[in-house]
Amino acid sequence: MKRSSNAIDHRVRVGRQRSARTESRIVEAALRVFAERGPDAPVIDDFVKAAGVARGTFYNHFTGVEELLQATSAWTTRAMLQSIEETIAGIEGPALRFGLGLRQFFVRAQRDPVWSRFVARVWKVGGLELPVRDLDEAIRLGHFRVPGREVAQDLLFGGIREAVHRIGEGRVGPSFGDQMTEICLQALRAEPRRIAAVLAHELPALAERASRRAARGRASLAGWGGRNR
Template sequence: MEKIQSIGRWKSEEWGWRMVKQADTASDLEAEEGLTRGHKKKARTRRLLVEAALRIYAQRGGQTVSLNRLADEAGVSHGTVYNYFRTREEMLEAVGIALAEAFSHEVITLSVGLSSGAERLAVGVRSFIRKAQADHEWGSALVKVVRFAEGLRSALAAYMRSDLQAGKQQGDFRYASEELAMSMVVAGTTGAIFTLLEGMELEHHDSAAAEMILLALGVEDEKAARIARMPLPE
């Protein structure tokens, strides 16, 4: 737009060249707008496929999903699916990561005012469990996908790495391996979700799971119990 405005101030004898530059600039803007529309359309289609895959996972489990079944569920051609995912494993991982990342952003927002790594970690564990309590389809999809997608486990671990490091620096956590600690937290959280989906829900299920995970990470008994029972941030 700045280019177009500056062109309008040029002398009349330069009119012909100015008109060409205006046309070129307009074409550039149209091309950029078209590119943006194309990206938005691709994003919408990918989101449509992800949502369809989540429905299939929740109903039938990840092992039964095929790209052809995904196409039928999403109401698109089989060729469209292959434009986004070359294999079932790629689709499985993409869906799982999207599922975890979307909710992880919400959890990070909840924890923004907390300086304690142990408290932030507990908020994350409890929030995931409570989300699954409120939405069994979401919880079922998460548990089924996490079994098969290594990328999903990595994505979840990446969000908790800073909390684990902070907790260790603050003297609350004691662990020999950060990678093992992250795997344990992911496994403990998804295991707690699985048990409640199977009808084995405890009273204060989220707090009980968070306390057990904190204890496993080395937090002292009384402190682990207190942190696990703190009111969740609004």
């Protein structure tokens, strides 16, 4: 009886691993499709073809394009922002942390043009958020001299989105990210000394942490918007 139970557990475990790999394959293909065509144009057959799976397999994991978009958005953007927040968590000062987070974000965008195009195209459906904790604290302390979070977000979203789109098109130089960070902090009316501190600070390592988080995300996309099975 015990041997039979172990065999069943093994089959269940193998089945779940296979399902997670298939789901990862679909989402990785979706990243490329959404990056090239945007969130509205693709249909199910586009993702089926890009992932090399059957339509039935697709529907075993996602109910449709909208759910796939949400899962892909969560995997590629929210996890990245959480990784950025983890790398800067031990740094003193909300304005410094926020500025370094912007620099990290632009570095990530320049390393991966496909990711950049995806982020720029899906932003309008709520794919990204700013790290509001540091933003709120910096405003409260007077480090950012704007009326409130909503004003700051509205001020920054459009510029950052267009910057990421430009990065995805390969139309920027290596210093573009720092230039955008400086402009964003100026728009928030940060003092010049705080802006200088952000630009002079060594960036914490992000790639390894982000890679580990992405791997965990691929193994459990149901928690990010995929179907619970």
